[in-house]
Amino acid sequence: MVRYMRSLTSAILMMLFGLIAVGIVGALDWPVQKEVLTATFGENRWDHFHDGIDIGGGEQQVHPSADGQVLFTFDEGQDVRDLPTGLGSFMVLQHGQDIRTLYAHMKRGSVLTNKSTVSTGDVIGVVGDTGDSVGRHLHFEVIDRAKGEIINPLTVLPSLADTVNPVIRSVSIEQNKKITALRPTMTVEGGEAALVVDVYDPSQYVEYFDPMAPYEIEATLNGSELFNVTYDALKDTNGTAYLVSSDHRSFDNYYVDTWSVRLGTFSLATGQAHLTVVARDIAGNETSRSYFLTVLGSNSK
Amino acid sequence: MKRSLAFGLLFTAAYILIFSSPLKKEPILTPVWVQNLSRPTKIANSTNGNTVGFRIGDVFGYATPDGAIKYLDTTQFNVAMADKRFINYSSVSKSLVEKNTAGRITQTIDSRGYPIFMDGRSFVINTDRTALTELDSEGSEVWSRDFGSLITSMDVSSALTVVGLLNGSVVVVTKDGRIEYRYTPGGSKVSVVYGCAISSDGEYVALVSGLDPQKFILLARDKNGYRPRMVVDLAVPVHHQVHLHFFPNNPYVYVESPGAINYFGTDGHISGFIPVSGAVSTISAANDSLVFAVSKTAGGDTSNAGTAELTVFAPPARVIARSVFNGRRFFVTTEGDSLFLGADKNLMRIDYVRE
Numbered sequence: 001m002v003r004y005m006r007s008l009t010s011a012i013l014m015m016l017f018g019l020i021a022v023g024i025v026g027a028l029d030w031p032v033q034k035e036v037l038t039a040t041f042g043e044n045r046w047d048h049f050h051d052g053i054d055i056g057g058g059e060q061q062v063h064p065s066a067d068g069q070v071l072f073t074f075d076e077g078q079d080v081r082d083l084p085t086g087l088g089s090f091m092v093l094q095h096g097q098d099i100r101t102l103y104a105h106m107k108r109g110s111v112l113t114n115k116s117t118v119s120t121g122d123v124i125g126v127v128g129d130t131g132d133s134v135g136r137h138l139h140f141e142v143i144d145r146a147k148g149e150i151i152n153p154l155t156v157l158p159s160l161a162d163t164v165n166p167v168i169r170s171v172s173i174e175q176n177k178k179i180t181a182l183r184p185t186m187t188v189e190g191g192e193a194a195l196v197v198d199v200y201d202p203s204q205y206v207e208y209f210d211p212m213a214p215y216e217i218e219a220t221l222n223g224s225e226l227f228n229v230t231y232d233a234l235k236d237t238n239g240t241a242y243l244v245s246s247d248h249r250s251f252d253n254y255y256v257d258t259w260s261v262r263l264g265t266f267s268l269a270t271g272q273a274h275l276t277v278v279a280r281d282i283a284g285n286e287t288s289r290s291y292f293l294t295v296l297g298s299n300s301k
Numbered sequence: 302m303k304r305s306l307a308f309g310l311l312f313t314a315a316y317i318l319i320f321s322s323p324l325k326k327e328p329i330l331t332p333v334w335v336q337n338l339s340r341p342t343k344i345a346n347s348t349n350g351n352t353v354g355f356r357i358g359d360v361f362g363y364a365t366p367d368g369a370i371k372y373l374d375t376t377q378f379n380v381a382m383a384d385k386r387f388i389n390y391s392s393v394s395k396s397l398v399e400k401n402t403a404g405r406i407t408q409t410i411d412s413r414g415y416p417i418f419m420d421g422r423s424f425v426i427n428t429d430r431t432a433l434t435e436l437d438s439e440g441s442e443v444w445s446r447d448f449g450s451l452i453t454s455m456d457v458s459s460a461l462t463v464v465g466l467l468n469g470s471v472v473v474v475t476k477d478g479r480i481e482y483r484y485t486p487g488g489s490k491v492s493v494v495y496g497c498a499i500s501s502d503g504e505y506v507a508l509v510s511g512l513d514p515q516k517f518i519l520l521a522r523d524k525n526g527y528r529p530r531m532v533v534d535l536a537v538p539v540h541h542q543v544h545l546h547f548f549p550n551n552p553y554v555y556v557e558s559p560g561a562i563n564y565f566g567t568d569g570h571i572s573g574f575i576p577v578s579g580a581v582s583t584i585s586a587a588n589d590s591l592v593f594a595v596s597k598t599a600g601g602d603t604s605n606a607g608t609a610e611l612t613v614f615a616p617p618a619r620v621i622a623r624s625v626f627n628g629r630r631f632f633v634t635t636e637g638d639s640l641f642l643g644a645d646k647n648l649m650r651i652d653y654v655r656e
Binding site (some may be wrong): 046047048051069070071072073074079080081082083084085086087088092094100102113116130131132133134145148236239240241 | 356358378379392393413415417426427428429430432446447448449450451452453454455467468491493495512538540541542544582583
């Protein structure tokens with residue numbers, strides 16, 4: 001019942017965030033007709049967080065997410081003197097005062113360059129695979145200048161059907177540089193520990209070579225919240241990008257490997273401990289793991 | 302009346318005698334050689350000697366001053382070129398292979414980003430184009446900085462790096478990676494930097510920024526960093542990277558614009574434009590201040606035919622020569638008293654002398 005209530009609360013919070021975000025952003029729509037999500041916000045991109053979403057669906061027209069002003073265009077190969085970019089042929093639009101949307105990896109020569117304002121009916125390009133891309137897709141970003149954040153587009157776009165639960169492959173604790181994979185019941189040493197979760201969200205639509213990041217990871221210890229990281233927004237502080245909800249966790253501090261994330265450090269007190277980890281996707285599908293731990297006296301020096 | 306007229310004529314004659322300067326000698330352009338890069342007839346055997354780097358669309362290489370081709374290749378995704386080295390790199394890569402002008406590997410740098418060589422300095426820009434890392438000659442990191450916004454443009458002097466950002470700021474970074482100066486121009490409804498440049502002595506920073514209106518801004522160094530010296534609303538706004546140029550021995554900054562090259566004096570008082578046909582695709586200045594600009598006049602990537610116009614002018618805007626020629630991809634650079642001009646598969650050397 002408690003878990004049900006927590007899920008319900010989480011779902012309501014997500015809906016609320018979405019409503020607030022939509023209120024801020026205005027009505028954003030999917031920039032393509034065939035919305036095949038192939039990568040999510042906050043994923044591990046080797047040395048940085050993925051700061052948008054990727055949409056597959058083959059070669060198709062790209063439309064503005066909302067009416068707006070053309071801010072910046074780049075057509076790969078047009079002017080060899082331009083700075084190189086992995087975004088390929090891209091366009092940035094401005095909507096109102098503060099919201100900007102970015103459309104990347106479009107087909108060479110397809111980027112609309114002869115208009116200064118666009119509306120949702122316009123074609124601003126064609127999905128391609130220019131730049132640092134290993135398959136045809138559109139990289140889509142939403143920037144909120146007022147908050148100085150890059151926000152998760154899935155929180156402001158119309159929701160997609162998704163019935164597939166995230167997958168938690170393992171939950172581990174890291175103590176004195178030693179990583180211990182947790183079993184449902186086991187005995188562990190007490191003291192300070194970092195909680196590491198190996199988690200991903202399978203695609204609803206395609207057998208994609210990489211799984212995706214979830215939307216939220218929550219951990220509780222004996223019923224009290226330990227960590228709650230949502231992939232809502234990235235913010236840059238002093239030259240480093242942080243997941244806003246992660247208590248200033250930079251990419252280097254957060255990702256342990258491709259799908260393992262370090263949620264934070266907590267204290268394991270001697271006695272019995274009930275650790276729960278829940279992963280949710282943006283549609284509210286969730287997977288949880290529970291661990292009943294017998295905690296021995298701390299060995300730490 | 303007669304007396305005042307005579308005085309006027311006398312004054313004019315005296316003024317001409319005392320203050321006039323002789324007309325500058327006009328340059329005469331003399332073709333020296335042409336190499337067809339599809340079938341080069343002269344290959345350099347020696348690995349030593351001076352070379353001139355060239356890039357014409359997807360074709361790049363190094364030629365000796367006498368027209369021998371020392372290295373010739375096509376770009377993978379892009380190529381970063383310096384006087385004595387280059388990196389030809391793919392769009393998805395974990396390492397950058399640096400080679401000398403003979404094509405021999407000199408070092409391999411572990412990086413997922415893309416290399417940029419500017420004025421003897423080496424950088425790697427991340428693929429999202431938000432972060433910049435400067436490398437030393439060994440490929441080791443000197444400094445690295447994520448600007449938290451898309452980098453729209455950059456330029457360097459020997460000691461400083463200027464970076465223009467999509468968020469509307471321009472940032473001046475020192476050689477050890479410290480932000481020395483940050484400036485966000487106001488006065489436009491939309492904030493964005495489209496292009497930036499820094500003079501070789503670091504005394505001036507120029508930028509094109511904003512929409513509604515789009516502005517040219519010249520910043521001059523003072524004790525607090527820089528301060529605006531000149532702000533001009535631009536008549537024809539653009540929505541892409543703008544190329545600005547400071548040239549040696551030339552007290553003007555040149556700003557490319559559709560159908561024109563705008564110029565602004567670093568004294569903050571003089572401005573004007575040189576009309577050109579189409580958009581500038583390559584520009585270079587000689588040591589004696591002559592500027593050579595090639596603008597594409599007709600024909601696109603998919604067109605078989607294309608034409609371009611070479612405009613030669615002396616600062617700030619005295620057009621000395623114009624010449625139309627065929628091609629779709631162009632290149633121009635100067636070396637001593639020689640002009641190296643590329644058009645599609647042809648590379649030519651043209652010497653110029655003042656007569």
